[in-house]
Amino acid sequence: MARHTNRPLRHPTLSQDHSHFVRWFTAAIAITVLTATARLSTAAGLPINTPAVDVRFTYETDIAPILAANCTACHNAQRSEGGLRLDSLAAITAGGDSGPAAISKNSAESPLFLRAAHREEDFMPPTDNGVGARSLTPDELGVLERWIETGLVAGTSPAAAPIAWVPLQAGMGGLPAVAVSPDGRTVAAARGGRVELIESGTGMSLGLLSTPNLQSSSSTAPPLAHLDMITAIAFAPDGERLATGSFRTIRLWRRQLPTRLAVVTAGAGATAIARSSDGRVAIGRKDGQLVLLEDGATDLAKPLVTLAGHQAAVTLVGFFANDSLLASVDSDGGVLVHQIPNGTLVGKLMLSKLVTCAAIPGTDLLAAARQGEQGIGIWKLPQSLPAADAEPAGPVETIGVVKEPISLISAPIVPANRLLVADATGLVRLVDRSSDRVVGQFAHGGSISAVAVSRDGRQLVTAGSGGQKIWNIADGKQLAEYAGDPRCDDRCHELEDDIAVLKQAVTRATQAVETAKKATAAAVSEREKTAKAIPPAEKKAQEKQQAAHEAAAAADQASATLTAAKEAAAASDDPQLKAAVDKAMAEGTAKEKTKQDAVAAAEKADRDLESARRAATFAVEQVVRTEKQRAVATATLSSTQESLKKTEQRAAEAEKQREAARRPLVSAAFLSDGHRVASLDDRGLLVLFSAADGQPRTAWRPVPAAAADQVESDTTSRAGLLLDGGGDRLIVAQGNQPVGIWNTGEAWSLSQTIGGELTPPTTSEDLTGPPVAAVLALAFSPAGTELASGSGLTSRTGEIKFWNPESGSLLRTLEHPHSDTVTSLAFSRDGDQLASGSTDRTAKLFSLPDGTRLRACRWRQRHQNLGDRNR
Numbered sequence: 001m002a003r004h005t006n007r008p009l010r011h012p013t014l015s016q017d018h019s020h021f022v023r024w025f026t027a028a029i030a031i032t033v034l035t036a037t038a039r040l041s042t043a044a045g046l047p048i049n050t051p052a053v054d055v056r057f058t059y060e061t062d063i064a065p066i067l068a069a070n071c072t073a074c075h076n077a078q079r080s081e082g083g084l085r086l087d088s089l090a091a092i093t094a095g096g097d098s099g100p101a102a103i104s105k106n107s108a109e110s111p112l113f114l115r116a117a118h119r120e121e122d123f124m125p126p127t128d129n130g131v132g133a134r135s136l137t138p139d140e141l142g143v144l145e146r147w148i149e150t151g152l153v154a155g156t157s158p159a160a161a162p163i164a165w166v167p168l169q170a171g172m173g174g175l176p177a178v179a180v181s182p183d184g185r186t187v188a189a190a191r192g193g194r195v196e197l198i199e200s201g202t203g204m205s206l207g208l209l210s211t212p213n214l215q216s217s218s219s220t221a222p223p224l225a226h227l228d229m230i231t232a233i234a235f236a237p238d239g240e241r242l243a244t245g246s247f248r249t250i251r252l253w254r255r256q257l258p259t260r261l262a263v264v265t266a267g268a269g270a271t272a273i274a275r276s277s278d279g280r281v282a283i284g285r286k287d288g289q290l291v292l293l294e295d296g297a298t299d300l301a302k303p304l305v306t307l308a309g310h311q312a313a314v315t316l317v318g319f320f321a322n323d324s325l326l327a328s329v330d331s332d333g334g335v336l337v338h339q340i341p342n343g344t345l346v347g348k349l350m351l352s353k354l355v356t357c358a359a360i361p362g363t364d365l366l367a368a369a370r371q372g373e374q375g376i377g378i379w380k381l382p383q384s385l386p387a388a389d390a391e392p393a394g395p396v397e398t399i400g401v402v403k404e405p406i407s408l409i410s411a412p413i414v415p416a417n418r419l420l421v422a423d424a425t426g427l428v429r430l431v432d433r434s435s436d437r438v439v440g441q442f443a444h445g446g447s448i449s450a451v452a453v454s455r456d457g458r459q460l461v462t463a464g465s466g467g468q469k470i471w472n473i474a475d476g477k478q479l480a481e482y483a484g485d486p487r488c489d490d491r492c493h494e495l496e497d498d499i500a501v502l503k504q505a506v507t508r509a510t511q512a513v514e515t516a517k518k519a520t521a522a523a524v525s526e527r528e529k530t531a532k533a534i535p536p537a538e539k540k541a542q543e544k545q546q547a548a549h550e551a552a553a554a555a556d557q558a559s560a561t562l563t564a565a566k567e568a569a570a571a572s573d574d575p576q577l578k579a580a581v582d583k584a585m586a587e588g589t590a591k592e593k594t595k596q597d598a599v600a601a602a603e604k605a606d607r608d609l610e611s612a613r614r615a616a617t618f619a620v621e622q623v624v625r626t627e628k629q630r631a632v633a634t635a636t637l638s639s640t641q642e643s644l645k646k647t648e649q650r651a652a653e654a655e656k657q658r659e660a661a662r663r664p665l666v667s668a669a670f671l672s673d674g675h676r677v678a679s680l681d682d683r684g685l686l687v688l689f690s691a692a693d694g695q696p697r698t699a700w701r702p703v704p705a706a707a708a709d710q711v712e713s714d715t716t717s718r719a720g721l722l723l724d725g726g727g728d729r730l731i732v733a734q735g736n737q738p739v740g741i742w743n744t745g746e747a748w749s750l751s752q753t754i755g756g757e758l759t760p761p762t763t764s765e766d767l768t769g770p771p772v773a774a775v776l777a778l779a780f781s782p783a784g785t786e787l788a789s790g791s792g793l794t795s796r797t798g799e800i801k802f803w804n805p806e807s808g809s810l811l812r813t814l815e816h817p818h819s820d821t822v823t824s825l826a827f828s829r830d831g832d833q834l835a836s837g838s839t840d841r842t843a844k845l846f847s848l849p850d851g852t853r854l855r856a857c858r859w860r861q862r863h864q865n866l867g868d869r870n871r
Contacts, residue, residue, distance in 0.1 A: 045119040048145060049138040057147040058155020059089045066140050068795040070125055070133040071116075076797070076819035086112070087796050087819075089154050107148040117141050179233040179242070183490055185695055188242060190230035194222055195244055197746060201693035204675050206746035209244070209253055211753075225251065227757045234778035234787070239490075241805060242748060243787055245775025250754040250789055252805055256747040257700045258688075260740050261729065266291045266303045267739030272314045273723045273731060274359075276323040280304075280340075281723070281731065283739060284314025284328055292326065292340060295726075305343045309336050318359030320381060327366070327381050329357055335366065337381055347382030350392055358409040358419070365396070367409050367419055375400035376409065376421065378433070401436050402429060408448055414457025415473070422448040428462055430473065442471050442478075450668045452677070459691055461677050463665035468679045470694050480694020485661035485685055487699055492658050495651040501829065502644040509637035516630035523626045527619035534616055537609040544598070544605035551591070551598035558584070558591035661685070669722040671730065671744065678730055678744070680720040686732065688744060702732045702740050752808035754789075767813045772799050777836075779825040786811060788834060790822030798822040798838050800846075814851045818842060 057063065067086045073079075075086040084096030092101045092112065101112040114120035116136050125133035136144065147153065177190040180200065187198040197206040210223030225244055232245035242253040264283070272284035279295025288310030291303050307326075316329040325346065326338045333354035337347030351357070357368035364381045377395030386393075404423040411419050415430075418439070422428045426448055430440035446465035453460055459479070460471040467483025562584040569577040663681035670677055670691065677689045687699045721733040728745035755770025777790030787805045792798040798818025802811040820840035827834055833854070834846045845854045 045117045046135060046141060047138045048117060049142040051142050051146050055146065056150055056153065057143050058153045059092075059147070060155040062143055062155075063147050064793075064796065066136065066144065068793065070136065072796050072819070073133060074125070074129065076816075079819060089152065093152065102148050102152060104152045105149055107145045110148050113141075113144055113148055116144060173229065176229065176231050177233045177244075179235050181235045181239040182237055183239050185690075185697065186235075186239070188233050188235070188244075190225075190233055190244065192229055193224045193226040193246070195225045195230060195233065197748065199675075199690060199697070201690050201695050202675065204690075204692075207748075209242075209748055209750075211251065211750055228774075231774050231776050232778040232789075234780055236780045236784045236805065237782055238784055241751075241780075241784070243778045243780070243805070245771070245778050245789060247757055247774050248755045248771050248791075249757055250771065250775055250778070250787070250803065250808075251750060252752040252754070252787070252808065253748045254751045256749055258698060258730070258742045258744045259747075260702070261743050262741040264291070264293065264303075264739040264741070266306065267293075267733060269736050270721060270733035270739055271719070272317045272328070273721045273733055273739075274317040274319060275723055275725070275731075276319040278323055279726060280319070280323070281725075282317045282319065282326055282328075283733070284310075284317045284330075286313040288312055288314060288330060290314065290317065290326070290328055290338070292343070304341055307338055307343050309345060310334055316357055316359065318361075320359065320364050321383075325381075325383070327359055329354070329366070333370075335379075335382065337383060346384065348385050349379065349382045351379065352392070356406060356409050358411040360411040360419075361413045362416075367399075367411055368395075369406035369409060374403055376402065376406065376419065376431075397433070399431060399433060399436050401431055401438055408451065410451045410453075412453035412457065414453065414455065420451050420453070420460070422451065422462075426464065426466065428460075440473060440476050442469075442476060444469055447664075449664065449666050452668045452670050454670045454674050454691065455672065456674060459670075461668045461670065461679075461691075463668035463679050465664045467662065468665055468668060468677070468689070468694075470677065470689075470691060479692075480689075482687075482689060482694050482696060483662045484658055485699055486687060486696035488654065488658040488661045489696075492651065492654045495647060495654055498647050499644065499651060502640060502647055505640045506637065506644055509633065509640045512633040513630065513637050516626060516633040520623065520626040520630050523619060523622040527616070527623050530612065530616035530619045533612045534609070537605070537612040541602070541605040541609045544602040548595070548598040548602040551595040555588070555591040555595040558588040562588045666720045667722040669724050669730070671728070672724050672726050673728075676744070678722050680722055680732070680734070682719075684720070684734055686722075697746070698744075702742060703734050703737055752805070754803055754808045767815065768810060771801065772797075773821070776821060776823045777825040779827055779834075780805070781827050782829060782831040788825050788827070790825045790836060790838075792818065792821035792838070794821055794839070796820075798836075798840065800825070800834075800836060812849065812851065814846060817844065817846070817853075 051057075072085075072087045074081050075084050080096065082096045082098065084098075084101055085091035085094075086101065095101045095111075098111060100110075102110040107113045111120065115122060115124040118135070123135075125135065173192050175189050175191055179188045180186070181188075185200055186206065187200050189196050189198060195209040197209070198204065199206055208223050209225040211225055214224040214227065226246040226249055228247035228249070230244050230246045232243075234243045236242070240255045242255070244251050244253070267283045267285070269286045270283045271286045274282045276282075281293040281295075283291040283293070285291065288308065290307040290310075292305045292307070294302070294304050310328065310330040311334065312330040312332040314328050315331050316327075318327050319325070320327060324340065326340050327347075328336050328338070329351070331354070333351035335347075335349035335351060336345060338344065339346050351368055351370065353371040353373075355369045355371055357366055359366055359381075360378075364383070366379045366381055367376050368379060369376055376399040378397035378399070379393065380396050382393065399419070402421050402423070404425070404427075406421055407424050408422040409419060417433050419431045419433060420428055421431050422444075424447065426444040426446045428442040428444055428448060428451060429438045430442075431437070432439045442460060442462060444462040444464060444466055448462055448464040450463045451460065452463075453473070458473055460473050462469050462471065467481065469478055470480040471478055562581070565577065565581040565584040569581045663683050663685070665679050666682050668677060668679045671688075675691050676697065677691050678686060679689065680686050684701050684703045685699060686702050688697045689695065690697060719735055721731075723731040723733075725731045725741055728743050730742045730744045731739060732742060733739045771789055771791040773791050773793055775789050775791050777788075779788045780786070781788070784805070787803045789801050789803065790799065791801075796819075797816060798820055800814040800817045800822055802813070803809065804811055817836060818838035818840050820838050822836055822838050824837035825834065832848055834848055835843065836846065837843045842856050842858045844856045846852065847854050
């Protein structure tokens with residue numbers, strides 16, 4: 001058997017060359033055949049269903065959904081593997097590291113098609129893609145191939161196609177979006193295309209948002225805010241604006257103050273008001289005249305009849321005898337009874353030294369307290385004119401249980417047969433007429449100017465110098481108390497929150513300064529330490545260098561001695577010379593070793609010196625860095641302390657304004673819904689409260705701006721009356737001003753619409769247009785000057801846009817913030833940063849207003865069923 005050798009043939013023969021060529025050629029043919037076989041196998045790829053010849057496809061309608069489902073998870077703005085993005089037509093034609101992904105009218109050279117059809121490595125999507133992407137179906141591959149062959153037609157977004165909207169039925173679906181107003185008093189809840197506003201303290205509905213001219217399934221269906229399901233709601237920081245979002249639509253709403261329905265000029269100078277069961281209103285004026293008005297917001301502005309007869313200001317008016325008679329009392333004690341509506345005087349009575357009185361509902365009786373008399377007298381209202389010489393009529397009943405001087409009497413409809421009696425100490429007693437005993441007491445504290453009882457007789461409101469208090473009549477328990485202007489309270493609360501946050505910031509800044517001081521001190525100490533280490537290191541390096549030089553000289557001398565000894569020994573056979581050579585060699589070896597050691601020591605000393613110098617340089621630089629950090633920390637602390645100081649000053653001023661707003665109340669009234677109470681102070685501020693928890697709902701000044709100064713300065717005008725006008729109406733009389741009839745219903749009006757279900761963008765890549773799809777997130781900036789919206793196309797792109805909430809105009813857009821739909825947004829407290837969350841499983845933080853991304857966090861935890869989690 002011949003041995004194998006690697007030795008080359010120096011002179012190969014011709015036959016050997018031929019044999020070598022044959023072997024090479026045979027191998028090449030085999031490789032070629034195998035390669036061709038592999039290519040043929042690859043070229044077969046996945047099956048393709050070719051569409052009909054007359055079918056045309058576009059990117060927006062047909063291709064984008066296919067790529068979104070299987071490709072763009074790995075080829076998007078944030079994650080462009082191979083430098084390739086497939087989330088837009090422009091990105092596809094631009095291509096990636098290997099050039100364009102698709103070439104118009106040439107699918108055979110388009111990597112997008114070849115790799116998707118498994119006709120060219122690398123096959124897409126990979127089998128281990130980790131995002132759930134699958135290979136394209138035969139139909140999808142046919143669509144992709146035909147689209148490329150017909151020229152990469154862009155088409156228009158399906159958003160531009162008309163949509164035949166069918167409004168969601170009332171009550172359909174859950175509550176996908178809710179929001180709470182900054183003051184915590186109102187909840188907005190979305191269900192379908194409707195938004196209901198709810199009073200948080202009571203759960204009472206405040207009404208539905210209504211977009212004018214939106215189609216509805218029937219004329220009786222509740223009003224719609226959006227055609228499609230509402231998916232996002234946000235209150236503005238001032239609580240007076242609200243944003244709602246749905247399919248390609250953002251609507252902005254503004255809370256409306258109560259609106260004045262009518263002005264009763266003839267009611268100017270009103271000192272008494274009453275309303276009959278059929279809705280007529282009687283006004284008694286300070287000039288002694290009576291004005292009778294018909295029911296209705298329009299008719300109330302037109303006096304039905306004006307009556308004269310009183311010589312002093314009217315202090316009480318009331319209807320009795322099935323509303324056919326009108327009784328009135330003036331400050332001198334004169335009592336007149338007129339038949340209505342003709343105005344005929346049918347009765348007259350004089351109550352001398354009258355202090356206060358009240359008509360008893362459902363009867364023809366009048367309860368009155370007079371100077372010099374204890375208790376309360378009950379007089380029958382006259383229905384005939386007395387003779388000229390007739391004696392004044394006396395009371396038909398006397399209630400003597402109240403011994404203290406009485407300042408106010410009220411006779412509510414419910415509880416029946418009972419009177420509310422207030423004395424000068426601020427104590428209100430509930431007196432039972434039939435038993436002449438006190439059945440309830442309510443210690444208001446301070447003088448009382450008005451009391452009011454709810455229609456069901458369960459709650460009592462006392463108003464006066466101590467503000468307003470709400471009581472449960474059955475057990476005398478105080479339910480709520482309020483005084484002042486709620487707007488001042490809200491401002492104080494906001495500043496209190498700001499102060500708390502700033503104090504935390506001051507604490508952090510102080511800690512940062514202390515940390516910086518310690519770091520600077522440590523750096524200075526290290527600088528001094530490293531500076532002191534240099535001279536010894538330099539001295540040691542010099543010493544080691546000197547020792548190395550001396551050792552080198554000694555080694556050289558030993559080498560010379562050895563050379564001389566060798567030469568002498570070579571020239572003679574003297575054994576002593578040979579011994580001298582051995583000795584010189586040993587000494588030379590020792591000297592060389594000493595030299596090497598000395599050189600190594602010198603090199604080490606040099607390295608130590610260099611290290612000491614580098615440490616000193618670093619220590620100097622560290623001092624500079626820590627001093628800069630300390631300066632920044634000190635400046636931050638100073639600015640934060642200054643902000644805290646200014647905020648505390650504003651808070652102190654706001655507190656003064658709040659105290660100044662705690663004015664005496666002159667009137668109070670329950671509204672007919674029984675859920676709200678109105679109160680009026682002596683400077684014309686009218687506040688609506690929740691009867692359940694006493695929380696204020698709305699505050700405004702009913703007096704026109706032109707007359708506001710007069711009310712403020714004229715002490716004779718600092719009086720007012722409130723009367724339930726039925727429904728949401730409230731009748732307001734203030735001093736010498738005309739009587740106003742107000743609609744107090746909770747109202748929100750549409751102020752802006754951004755986008756709209758019927759006005760979609762032209763393409764999904766329009767960064768300047770309205771929201772591209774469903775708006776899933778809304779957030780107002782802390783200043784309320786910007787509204788951020790989050791939207792996007794599933795598996796294609798996320799969208800964050802900023803809008804002017806007043807004009808609805810687009811302010812700016814964050815380009816490609818996420819690779820999937822944005823579902824949540826939140827501003828930082830200072831408004832300098834925006835956090836966002838998306839279905840791409842990332843949370844991101846952006847700096848505003850430049851929009852640069854500060855950081856991102858990807859949620860990688862896999863889904864886990866409950867059983868796995870509990871094991």
